[in-house]
Amino acid sequence: MMDNEHEVQTGNLFSEDTPKMPEGYYSGDKPNLNLPAFVEQHIKSRPYSTNEDYGIDSFSEPINAQREYDIFNMHAYWSKKAHEAIEQYIEHYTQPGDLVLDQFCGSGGTALSALSLGRKAIAIDRSPAATFISNGFCSSTDLPKLNEEYARLMQKVSSPISELYNSNCHICGSKAIIHYQVYSMTFQCLKCLRKTPLARCTPVDNSSNAYYCPYCGDIIKTSQEKTGYQLIET
Numbered sequence: 125m126m127d128n129e130h131e132v133q134t135g136n137l138f139s140e141d142t143p144k145m146p147e148g149y150y151s152g153d154k155p156n157l158n159l160p161a162f163v164e165q166h167i168k169s170r171p172y173s174t175n176e177d178y179g180i181d182s183f184s185e186p187i188n189a190q191r192e193y194d195i196f197n198m199h200a201y202w203s204k205k206a207h208e209a210i211e212q213y214i215e216h217y218t219q220p221g222d223l224v225l226d227q228f229c230g231s232g233g234t235a236l237s238a239l240s241l242g243r244k245a246i247a248i249d250r251s252p253a254a255t256f257i258s259n260g261f262c263s264s265t266d267l268p269k270l271n272e273e274y275a276r277l278m279q280k281v282s283s284p285i286s287e288l289y290n291s292n293c294h295i296c297g298s299k300a301i302i303h304y305q306v307y308s309m310t311f312q313c314l315k316c317l318r319k320t321p322l323a324r325c326t327p328v329d330n331s332s333n334a335y336y337c338p339y340c341g342d343i344i345k346t347s348q349e350k351t352g353y354q355l356i357e358t
């Protein structure tokens with residue numbers, strides 16, 4: 125969870141004290157009973173008329189967004205979108221203090237982006253998994269408390285499960301603990317017919333879909349049918 129490469133974040137992502145999301149979390153088909161009051165309070169603070177001319181042009185800028193960062197990698201919900209991309213839409217269509225509604229919220233990326241840009245947010249989804257993840261994703265966390273809980277959990281589970289990770293050092297043979305294992309796809313060379321893990325082959329170029337066979341030097345393409353996986357590092 126924590127290592128030296130990642131600095132521990134401190135402080136609150138959502139700075140102001142005003143409610144930014146309706147109080148409470150309800151999964152599946154249960155309605156959030158706090159939603160009407162939340163919307164009424166918002167309308168009171170930002171009166172709005174249906175006659176008002178919204179008058180914002182469509183957002184049509186090309187979007188280039190990073191997809192490899194800690195918050196994005198926090199969970200593996202399918203179809204999640206990069207926050208940088210969502211933020212560009214929110215900044216184009218809304219002002220700070222506006223209310224952003226995502227009625228098919230998935231893992232809550234739109235709500236999180238809205239909150240981090242000083243907007244309020246309502247996130248709704250029929251899937252209990254989606255609302256569960258969104259709730260965790262959009263709630264601020266007491267980090268010292270979280271780290272304390274990790275330590276407590278680690279202490280509780282480490283002795284019953286640690287024997288599952290016992291191994292021997294492949295260099296000196298003494299007792300060791302497995303930290304990770306690397307598996308590589310294996311392919312059969314069409315010329316010499318020997319099977320080899322891809323991790324042992326040198327790529328032909330940067331495109332990483334063609335490799336040299338380490339035995340005969342012929343080319344192995346990743347479009348070929350793979351023959352399986354092999355443990356290559358532990």
Ligand SMILES: [Zn+2]
Pocket residue numbers: 293294295296297298
């Ligand atoms: Zn050793």
Ligand SMILES: [Zn+2]
Pocket residue numbers: 313314315316317318337338339340341342
């Ligand atoms: Zn070969």
